[in-house]
Structures are given as structure tokens and as C-alpha cells.
Amino acid sequence: MSEQKKKQPITDSQVMRRNLVVTFVLMFILLLLYVTIPGYNYAIKEVAISNKQRIDQIETRRLNFDLPELRQEDKLLFRIEDYWYIQFITAHTPDTAVILLPPRSAIDTTPEFSQLNDPEWMEYFLYPRLCISEDQKNTKKDLYAKVTHVAIVNSWGYDKLKYEPKERPTETILPIEKPKDDQTPSQGTPIKPGFFSSDSGNHKSEIINPK
Amino acid sequence: MMAFVGILMVYLIGAGIMTRISRDWSWKEMIAFSFLLGIAAETFFMFICDMIGFHFTSIVLFFAGFAVVIACYDSMFAYWQDKKKDINLGTWSLKTLNYPAALLGSVILYLFYLITEKNLFWPTLERDAIGSFDKLGRVMAHEGVLKISLFQWNLQGSGGIYPPLFHGAIAYLHLYGDMQHKIITTLFFVSLLLGFYAICRKYVSSINALFFTLLLEMVPELYSHAALLLGNLPTAAYVGNAALVLFVWLQGKEKRYFILSCILTGLSLWIRNDTIGFALAGTLIIGMFATSDIKWRQAGIFLVSALLPFVIWTLYLKLKIQTDQGSRFVDHMGAINMVKLKVMMGYVLSYFSWIQYGTMAPGIQLYGLTFMLSFLVVILNIKNIRKDKPYILIFLLVSFAVYFAIFYLIDEHKQDAPISSLMESSFKRGMFCFIPPLLFYVSTSTVVTGLMNRIEVFRTGKETAPEEDISLQHS
Numbered sequence: 001m002s003e004q005k006k007k008q009p010i011t012d013s014q015v016m017r018r019n020l021v022v023t024f025v026l027m028f029i030l031l032l033l034y035v036t037i038p039g040y041n042y043a044i045k046e047v048a049i050s051n052k053q054r055i056d057q058i059e060t061r062r063l064n065f066d067l068p069e070l071r072q073e074d075k076l077l078f079r080i081e082d083y084w085y086i087q088f089i090t091a092h093t094p095d096t097a098v099i100l101l102p103p104r105s106a107i108d109t110t111p112e113f114s115q116l117n118d119p120e121w122m123e124y125f126l127y128p129r130l131c132i133s134e135d136q137k138n139t140k141k142d143l144y145a146k147v148t149h150v151a152i153v154n155s156w157g158y159d160k161l162k163y164e165p166k167e168r169p170t171e172t173i174l175p176i177e178k179p180k181d182d183q184t185p186s187q188g189t190p191i192k193p194g195f196f197s198s199d200s201g202n203h204k205s206e207i208i209n210p211k
Numbered sequence: 212m213m214a215f216v217g218i219l220m221v222y223l224i225g226a227g228i229m230t231r232i233s234r235d236w237s238w239k240e241m242i243a244f245s246f247l248l249g250i251a252a253e254t255f256f257m258f259i260c261d262m263i264g265f266h267f268t269s270i271v272l273f274f275a276g277f278a279v280v281i282a283c284y285d286s287m288f289a290y291w292q293d294k295k296k297d298i299n300l301g302t303w304s305l306k307t308l309n310y311p312a313a314l315l316g317s318v319i320l321y322l323f324y325l326i327t328e329k330n331l332f333w334p335t336l337e338r339d340a341i342g343s344f345d346k347l348g349r350v351m352a353h354e355g356v357l358k359i360s361l362f363q364w365n366l367q368g369s370g371g372i373y374p375p376l377f378h379g380a381i382a383y384l385h386l387y388g389d390m391q392h393k394i395i396t397t398l399f400f401v402s403l404l405l406g407f408y409a410i411c412r413k414y415v416s417s418i419n420a421l422f423f424t425l426l427l428e429m430v431p432e433l434y435s436h437a438a439l440l441l442g443n444l445p446t447a448a449y450v451g452n453a454a455l456v457l458f459v460w461l462q463g464k465e466k467r468y469f470i471l472s473c474i475l476t477g478l479s480l481w482i483r484n485d486t487i488g489f490a491l492a493g494t495l496i497i498g499m500f501a502t503s504d505i506k507w508r509q510a511g512i513f514l515v516s517a518l519l520p521f522v523i524w525t526l527y528l529k530l531k532i533q534t535d536q537g538s539r540f541v542d543h544m545g546a547i548n549m550v551k552l553k554v555m556m557g558y559v560l561s562y563f564s565w566i567q568y569g570t571m572a573p574g575i576q577l578y579g580l581t582f583m584l585s586f587l588v589v590i591l592n593i594k595n596i597r598k599d600k601p602y603i604l605i606f607l608l609v610s611f612a613v614y615f616a617i618f619y620l621i622d623e624h625k626q627d628a629p630i631s632s633l634m635e636s637s638f639k640r641g642m643f644c645f646i647p648p649l650l651f652y653v654s655t656s657t658v659v660t661g662l663m664n665r666i667e668v669f670r671t672g673k674e675t676a677p678e679e680d681i682s683l684q685h686s
Contacts, residue, residue: 010672012306039579043431048325120342
């Protein structure tokens with residue numbers, strides 16, 4: 001009798017119940033992995049879910065203020081602290097420019113500009129312009145000799161210019177040679193986006209009067 | 212929109228090549244591998260254009276790809292005729308639905324959605340991508356050559372000497388004018404996961420295959436890379452799938468898998484040269500475990516086809532770019548540097564465990580349970596170790612030894628980075644390549660398939676496990 005019972009195929013309802021049991025056990029195992037293994041917790045909570053919440057927050061805020069869809073440049077401004085300055089450089093130099101970047105010593109006290117003297121990193125944004133760091137003046141003499149513009153950062157770089165500029169903002173980009181039309185160039189000052197500044201009224205680079 | 216045309220062309224080129232090899236591929240295999248082959252073919256076209264001094268553009272690459280599609284049209288059409296019947300949802304009801312598989316599939320898809328959203332939302336932000344890979348891709352697309360102008364001023368970044376598959380793939384999407392070029396990472400991630408699932412599913416139940424696909428997807432460091440524009444995940448897609456199809460060939464003797472493995476191993480060296488250990492390990496296991504009379508000839512064919520891209524790229528670097536990839540290595544190999552060895556061993560132990568070494572997070576944080584679970588299964592399987600796919604373990608051991616030796620031989624001064632820094636970055640990411648073959652071994656091991664068969668018997672109420680549960684060992 002019992003053998004006969006064993007051989008009887010189980011019904012669809014029994015299959016479903018057994019499937020659900022396995023599913024619950026599996027859910028428990030997955031939950032256990034998530035809770036107990038720090039790597040999985042990090043991957044799911046930090047890498048995936050927190051990021052989704054962040055993206056959702058940004059999008060909700062954008063929609064609340066009726067702003068247009070974020071462009072890549074907007075996102076770069078949001079994630080790369082000195083991107084506002086990089087944008088300023090590209091807007092105020094010709095495609096043929098060779099830009100002198102500050103040495104590490106000029107920016108090491110300003111975390112915001114930590115990547116600014118890395119030519120490999122900067123070239124991504126500045127191409128087709130070329131760039132070279134002041135730290136490389138002895139190793140890349142050929143390129144150093146071709147410099148056309150100086151990236152003024154933290155007031156560094158004025159001594160590289162072959163003329164006296166009208167104004168001395170702490171951050172700007174200026175041609176190394178005085179322009180032929182005999183006009184002292186005034187490139188303006190880069191505007192730092194509001195969300196980087198603790199004081200929303202102070203978005204403009206400080207201007208130091210020429211000596 | 213144009214990017215979708217470009218991506219479709221990549222899949223069609225790959226499908227054309229796949230159907231020329233054989234028409235027996237499943238849809239899963241076709242989708243997973245055709246992208247890997249198609250995008251590599253496009254970078255070969257770029258390379259050929261560069262060699263003959265012809266600037267590549269989206270139109271040039273489109274027509275080159277189109278020529279391949281036309282050349283393979285008959286086999287693609289025949290494949291479609293053969294396989295279109297497989298595109299169906301089958302018959303299922305709520306009562307007999309495989310709920311555990313549905314749960315696993317849903318989790319895989321949800322995690323995939325989350326990481327893809329992250330990948331596509333943010334622009335390129337990683338140091339290596341900005342300083343090298345994405346920059347190379349953008350400039351290559353702009354100038355239409357592989358040897359871009361930045362080489363003249365040494366502004367190409369550290370990836371400049373790498374073979375062109377990854378940054379060529381980025382260039383390909385830039386050529387189609389789409390800002391969402393980061394989708395390339397997602398496509399490689401799809402190929403990695405789907406290829407793994409397709410191969411696992413040949414031997415094990417859907418629950419088993421999906422569970423280990425989920426474990427592969429959830430490897431924390433790999434998962435975070437699915438939102439970055441770095442070359443390690445794509446390399447793992449090539450190496451992992453090359454290894455899996457080689458194992459399938461060793462087991463089933465189907466020639467198509469041998470051909471595909473030769474191609475994918477070659478492409479592993481067309482994306483990164485430090486994967487050479489996998490080509491050597493593959494050659495060794497073919498020589499040791501293939502059962503045909505011509506196994507050493509097959510091993511030779513495998514090695515030559517794998518090394519061909521390596522030789523081509525080395526010559527290109529030497530003759531055209533005029534740099535030498537060997538220049539990073541130490542030129543004396545006589546004395547053993549015990550200090551360096553000790554540091555490297557410390558890091559390796561950390562990868563495989565929960566032990567912290569240096570400033571790096573331990574293995575349990577980086578790779579989750581992958582290595583610890585695998586070692587546990589190997590120990591539990593010790594009774595069957597000689598007959599239960601020993602070639603996978605030999606493959607992993609040899610390739611790891613070569614990979615370790617490559618890093619040991621790197622000159623820290625020439626590389627401008629101490630070994631601790633290399634172990635915490637490059638070596639750590641390179642470990643991705645070992646994960647798919649290792650998880651495949653675990654998934655198809657006697658221990659795990661035995662356990663999964665019991666679950667299947669309980670779940671379905673059938674006394675014998677379904678046909679697909681029979682492990683490699685028994686087939």
C-alpha cells in the first residue's frame with residue numbers, strides 16, 4: 001500500500017507547495033548572504049540601491065524646479081569639483097592652444113584642484129588643445145617651449161606671462177604672450193557653481209588688484 | 212539613435228561569424244558571444260584601416276561590417292529558419308512554475324537594472340578611464356587612427372600600450388555620435404552573465420545555473436565595475452567565456468566550441484596582454500586532457516590562434532608606435548626578491564579570505580564568498596578531484612601562476628608604482644578573470660550538482676533528476 005502511494009505522481013498543487021518551500025528557503029539564503037557578508041551588503045546597498053536613491057533625488061529635484069534634462073556637462077559639474085574651471089579654460093582658449101598647468105605645489109592645499117596638474121587627466125577635457133604641467137618642464141622640454149596659455153590657479157602663474165595683466169583674479173586663463181592688438185587681455189573670471197560653495201553669495205573667484 | 216544602429220551591426224557581425232562556425236548555437240550562446248565577436252571585428256577593421264593609412268569613420272566601419280553580414284547572410288538565414296521555433300514562452304501555469312528560478316531570475320534582472328541605471332546616468336568619472344581609455348577612444352574616433360596624435364607628446368595615458376579592443380570599442384560608439392558610450396560596459400556585462408548562464412545551463416538545472424549566475428553578478432568589485440568604463444570587466448567577459456567554451460569542448464568534443472575558444476582566447480589577448488597565462492594554461496590542458504589522436508596539434512592550433520593578436524600588437528607597438536610593452540619588466544630574473552614575494556603573497560591571501568592586508572579591503576569585501584565557497588567545495592569534492600573535471604583546476608592554477616609571475620616581474624620603478632599599489636589596483640581587478648571558470652567548476656561539481664539534484668527531486672516530485680542535472684563528470 002505504502003509503495004503504491006510512493007509511486008503515485010504528485011499533484012500540481014503539491015508541486016506548487018514544494019516550489020514555494022524551496023523559494024522561501026532560497027529567499028532566506030539570499031537574505032542571509034546580504035546581511036552577513038559585508039561585500040554583498042556593500043554591492044547591493046551602497047553601489048546599487050543608494051545610488052538609485054541619489055539619482056531619484058536629483059531627478060525629483062530637477063522636476064520640482066521644472067529644469068530641463070541634465071546634460072553630461074551638468075553631471076560633470078556635479079561630480080568633478082574643478083570642472084567649472086576646466087569649462088572656463090576650454091571656452092577661453094583656441095583649439096590649437098598649449099596650456100601650462102600649475103605645479104603640484106601650487107594646488108596641494110586646495111583639494112578642489114587636486115587633478116588640475118595631471119596632464120593625462122586634463123587632456124581628456126582639453127583635447128584638441130595640448131597641456132603640460134609646470135612639474136614637467138624638464139622632462140617635456142619640446143612641449144613646454146610651445147606653451148601658449150597659462151592656467152592661473154590660486155594666483156599661481158602670473159610670473160609666467162610676458163606682460164602685466166589688467167586684473168589678477170585668483171583663477172583664470174591667460175595667453176603667455178601679449179596679444180598683437182596691444183590690448184591687455186581680460187578673460188574674465190570663472191563662475192563656480194552654487195552647489196560647491198557654502199556661502200551661496202560667493203561664487204566668483206576672488207580678484208586681486210594688480211600691484 | 213545612431214548608436215543603436217552601431218550596436219545592432221556589432222551583434223549582426225558577431226552572429227554572422229558564429230553561424231559560419233556552426234548553426235547549432237542556442238539563442239543564449241548566440242546573443243552572449245556575438246557581441247564579443249562583433250565588437251572585436253570592428254576593432255580589427257580599425258586596425259586594418261590604420262595599417263593601410265586609411266582613416267576610419269562610422270561609415271567605413273558600417274560598410275565593413277555590412278560586408279561581413281552579407282558574406283554570412285545565407286548561414287544567418289538558415290540559423291533563423293532552424294531556431295526561430297525556439298523563441299516561445301513554452302507552456303507554463305502558476306501551479307507548475309519554477310518559483311525558485313523565477314525568484315533568482317528576478318533578482319538578477321533587478322540588480323542588473325540598478326547597475327545599468329547607474330552606469331548610464333553618470334558620465335565617465337574614473338581616473339583610468341579619463342586619463343586613458345575613454346580619452347583614447349574619443350581621440351581615436353576624432354582622428355580616425357589608432358596611433359593618435361597624443362602619442363607624440365606622451366599624453367595617451369597608461370592604456371596606450373594596451374591592445375585596442377577596449378578603447379577601440381569606446382571609439383566605435385563615439386563614432387556613432389552618442390554620448391552614452393558607457394553602454395559598452397553594460398553590453399560586456401550582459402555577455403559575461405549570459406555566456407556563463409548559457410554554458411552552465413548545458414549541464415545543470417536552471418536553479419543551479421541561475422544561482423551561480425547571481426553569485427557571479429553579485430561579486431562586489433565586479434558589480435561595481437559594471438558601472439565604470441574600465442577594461443577589467445570586458446577582459447573577464449572574454450577570458451571567462453573562452454575558458455568555459457574550452458571546457459565544453461574538452462567534455463563534449465564538439466568542434467564548434469574549440470573554434471570559439473581559440474577565437475575568444477585570441478581576443479583576450481587583443482584586449483589585454485597580461486591574459487597570456489590563460490592561453491598557456493588552455494594549451495596545457497588541451498595537451499593533457501583532450502582525447503583525440505591529434506591533441507598536441509590541437510594544442511598548437513589553440514596556442515597559435517591565441518598568440519596571433521599578441522604578436523600582431525607587439526609588432527605594431529614596436530614598429531609603429533615605437534614603444535615596447537616589455538619595457539615595464541625587470542631585465543634580470545636571476546635573484547628572487549623575497550620582500551616583493553612576501554608582499555604579493557600577503558595580498559593573495561587577503562583576496563582569498565577575510566584577512567586584511569595593506570590598505571586594501573579583504574577578499575570577503577571585494578569578492579564576497581566567491582573564493583572561500585569555491586575552496587570549500589574543492590575540499591568537499593576532494594574524493595572526486597581526479598575525475599571531476601581536474602582540467603579546470605589545472606587551468607586555474609597554471610593561469611594564476613603565470614599571472615602572478617607577470618606581476619612579480621614588473622619593475623616598480625619603470626611602472627612608477629610600488630608593488631603594493633599594483634596589488635591593490637591592477638592585480639585585484641585582474642582576479643575577475645578567474646571567477647567565471649571557478650564558479651563554473653563549483654556549479655558543476657559533484658557536490659553541488661548532488662545537492663541541487665536532491666532539491667530538484669523534492670521540488671518536482673520526480674524520483675530521477677531531470678536530464679540536464681547530470682553533471683559533466685557523468686556525461
